[in-house]
Amino acid sequence: MRPRTSPRSVAGAALLAATVAVVVAAPADAGGAGRPATVTRGLRDVRTPAPAGAPAAPATPQGTGAPRGDLPGWRQVLVDDFTTYVPLGGFPGPAYAGRWTGYDGAHDTSGAGTYRPARVVSVDDGVLDLHVRTEGGTPLVAAPVPLRDGQWGGWTYGRYSVRYRADAVPGYKTAWLLWPDSDDWSDGEVDFPEGDLDGTVHGFVHRPGAPEQNALAVDTGVRATDWHVATVEWRPEGVRFLLDGVLVGSTPVSPDRPMHLVLQTETSGGTPPAGAAGHVQVDWVALYRLV
Template identity: 35%
Template sequence: MRRILTTAALAAGLLLVGLTAPTAEAAPTWHLRYADGFNTAVAKGRFTDCDHNHDTKAAYCSGLSGSVRAAWWAYPKGWPDTATQWHYPVGGYYDPATTLWISGGQLHIRMWRGASGPVHSATVVPKALIGQRYGRYEERFRVSKVAVGYKSAHLLWPVDDAGCRNCEIDLPELEWNGTIAGFAHHKNSIGGDQDGYDTGKTWGAWRTSVIEWRPGDIRFYLDGKLVGHSTTAVPDKPMSWDIQNESALNGDKAAPNTSAQMDIEYVRGWSWS
């Protein structure tokens, strides 16, 4: 457990030996819960039949097998993405069978739109990190094919929003043809009040993002640099890490017969004590 002493307490214990009270807080203790370097290949078309026990650690995609089935779940085919729920002109529906596969030590996420109709979106969820209260979440990613109309919101989302209305923590987020940002949505806020941090970094290069979430404190890192720090109405309920990719929300529309692709080299998750 992290322990922070007040100035008075430090002085009482340290002046006797002529020491100066330290100004830095004690480092948090992280315990690695899950890591995946995507060394088990999975062909496109195997992330199927995922509508089982969704949003729980018992969720699964029956088209997967072995260690991948045990470790990963995907939003089922036909679930609407955010743009569709908000009635945007071009939205998407999740379609894991046509958008997800693992090869060459990477998870590949290729969203696409046909000659007409919706975007085919994709979200994957590491099951070991479902329903965790506080933690550290790291991934290495790039968008290897950029196109207008596609975005990410890799987020922490409450397993139950009772008492945690509007709770959400995002990094990386925003449209793939723009820059990467992080967002800390304030617990029980009205109108979705949030802290936002635009990193100014684009999606096309390899990036490493980290979310650190602990009591009263959210920190966002990109490529080893602190890019955001929020202490306002920090969520305190169990949340899950949803690696969510979907239709754009900034007014851009995915053109017919286009696609865009993200590659993820690894993910890691820690619990906090």
């Protein structure tokens, strides 16, 4: 789902200091990834989602540390496992200022939520925590952005891995995406993981030059209420989505302009229930450039 805006295009918005693959070419609904004509399903998670607002799952189950070092064909350029505590209202703070920024003050894609990192984002118990909820009639959301060498912007081709989980909060979603540095949707868009917090994990690749069409649309059937590692591999020859190391979708269609990662966490198509509240937790983030 493409952003409604970016910080550089909104007046007053500021920056914070089972394996299956399918290729489809289905028109998207107006304004975003939409409802594809064909989806894939696999890796179904049959566990019961946590109720909205339930206590978060343990942050770092044994043996799940952040990956360190290069991979074959990939050079690691950033890894963050959020070991330094930052209270609500303090992120990024001195500990993360050179590595993270985010949207602040703009409306989200649906227009119902507002990016308020000072009210949403904290770091505690080894996780980046996004506490989505409504305050004063306004749904509060956040979109953290990792920096490239301390600068806003990305590169052409890369590997992006995030270990995360979420409470099953109705009315909110992840729309974590690679968004063009040009801020021009026609350069393409890559979304994974995308999906309602009380639904399943989807992925989309929007066709460069015709972004209203999905070159790839996949529904993994997996819920995000348990810990998962979502990975995007973006190469000149195509884009692949992996969930917990298993390929869940691929397409030979590949954007060829610089893009950057946004952990866009927002309302899902409209105003959520006023009492809906819960957490999206990020254990670690690891970014790689193509060698």
